[in-house]
Amino acid sequence: MSVTDWLVHGGEVDAAAERYGIPRDQWIDLSTGINPNPYPVPELARDYWHRLPDTGLYAWLNESASAYFGVARAGSVVAAPGTQAIIQWLPRLIDRTRVAVITPTYREHQHA
Secondary structure (H helix, E strand, O other): OOHHHHOOOOOOHHHHHHHHOOOHHHOOOOOOOOOOOOOOOOOOOHHHHOOOOOHHHHHHHHHHHHHHHOOOOHHHOOOOOOHHHHHHHHHHHOOOOOOOOOOOOOOHHHHO
């Protein structure tokens, strides 16, 4: 089995519809960026989309997220462009150990 055989990134709604006999139009694809019913996002100032965050903005984000999630140390929260980036870094940040990957899940976890 090659990596591409088991490393599925998401989607594949047609295959799921065929496998389970449920018409495609009755599925909701929750893959990031293509969900027809996305999470509600408030309006953001236009300049947020046209600049990289600076140190002050990043610190504000960490403090806000820490308070929201009840994390005592702001340094324990990591901002990332998505889980893919975090998943790829985990093997480099923690010592090699045994882990359990509960399925079904995003298959990048097992690969990492």
